[in-house]
Amino acid sequence: MEPWLIVGAGRLGLQLARGLSQRDVPLAGILCRSPESRANAGKVLPEQLLLDADDPLPVVARVLLAVRDREIEETARALAPGLASQAVILHCSGALGPAVLEPLAQGGFATGVFHPMLAFPHPLEPPVDFRGAVVTLAGHPVAVAAARELAQALGMLPVEVSNLTWPLYHAAAALAGPLVYALLQAAREELQRAGFPAEKAPQAVANLAKTAAEHAHRAGGWGFLTGPLVRGDWETVRAHRSALQPEVRAMYDAITAFTRARLGRELPLEEGEREDE
Numbered sequence: 042m043e044p045w046l047i048v049g050a051g052r053l054g055l056q057l058a059r060g061l062s063q064r065d066v067p068l069a070g071i072l073c074r075s076p077e078s079r080a081n082a083g084k085v086l087p088e089q090l091l092l093d094a095d096d097p098l099p100v101v102a103r104v105l106l107a108v109r110d111r112e113i114e115e116t117a118r119a120l121a122p123g124l125a126s127q128a129v130i131l132h133c134s135g136a137l138g139p140a141v142l143e144p145l146a147q148g149g150f151a152t153g154v155f156h157p158m159l160a161f162p163h164p165l166e167p168p169v170d171f172r173g174a175v176v177t178l179a180g181h182p183v184a185v186a187a188a189r190e191l192a193q194a195l196g197m198l199p200v201e202v203s204n205l206t207w208p209l210y211h212a213a214a215a216l217a218g219p220l221v222y223a224l225l226q227a228a229r230e231e232l233q234r235a236g237f238p239a240e241k242a243p244q245a246v247a248n249l250a251k252t253a254a255e256h257a258h259r260a261g262g263w264g265f266l267t268g269p270l271v272r273g274d275w276e277t278v279r280a281h282r283s284a285l286q287p288e289v290r291a292m293y294d295a296i297t298a299f300t301r302a303r304l305g306r307e308l309p310l311e312e313g314e315r316e317d318e
């Protein structure tokens with residue numbers, strides 16, 4: 042495999058560089074911008090891989106941009122003169138798609154997307170387990186082939202796409218990741234307000250969420266959903282609504298409305314249900 046230059050030692054970049062170096066994937070280095078990100082990188086990577094902004098960069102044929110979405114195009118443009126001709130340039134944003142690197146593609150580079158469907162909350166902790174996680178690949182066939190190699194080296198599940206509606210794809214990923222996280226925070230708050238021991242609330246919520254995620258995965262649809270909406274226990278739903286904090290009730294109502302609309306087509310509605318809405 043050609044060595045990869047990782048640009049950006051932030052949340053995703055450093056976790057990825059660490060994962061790759063642990064699997065002996067050849068790395069040309071990781072480009073660090075601030076002293077803070079360089080210090081983080083020094084904790085988990087050998088010194089010879091750390092590159093500063095003013096270091097001469099190795100001429101490489103594989104670049105992975107792990108910079109913020111708004112910095113992707115500018116960073117790629119700045120690096121381009123030092124890259125091998127027809128080098129592969131990937132970015133990691135799920136919001137933008139390959140189009141953001143189109144000017145580089147026009148210049149003869151093989152550009153594409155390597156978007157791990159994983160959360161990277163911090164550059165170092167906890168170490169992210171890449172195995173089995175989906176990574177979405179798109180772009181020039183040469184870029185996608187290089188991205189596939191990278192994914193396989195990490196034990197990830199590459200999914201190659203074309204003509205994806207990127208904002209919608211990214212919104213779906215947000216629903217399954219950060220917005221679930223926020224929902225779990227709401228559940229913790231309400232458990233504690235109900236008088237449940239605070240120190241046990243994270244475990245209780247995590248177990249329920251893990252089970253729900255496993256059931257949703259196995260069912261691939263609504264078949265394994267549980268709770269009062271499935272049972273048609275509308276009195277219970279009413280009692281929930283009057284007990285919740287207003288901002289949590291708003292989320293509860295939105296998710297309830299969506300669920301009822303979807304289940305309404307598949308489950309017989311109980312008498313009087315429509316009047317509850």
Ligand SMILES: NC(=O)c1ccc[n+]([C@@H]2O[C@H](COP(=O)([O-])OP(=O)(O)OC[C@H]3O[C@@H](n4cnc5c(N)ncnc54)[C@H](OP(=O)(O)O)[C@@H]3O)[C@@H](O)[C@H]2O)c1
Binds near residue numbers: 107108133156161
């Ligand atoms: N975090 C996630 O959960 C996640 C998940 C999937 C995809 N992504 C995508 O991954 C990309 C990176 O996101 P992130 O969360 O890792 O952001 P981040 O933590 O803010 O990291 C971005 C890093 O890029 C560095 N950087 C910017 N320009 C640079 C340059 N010219 N040379 C060297 N380093 C440079 C920054 O350096 P300094 O801060 O040191 O100045 C920072 O360390 C984004 O496209 C994002 O959409 C993130």
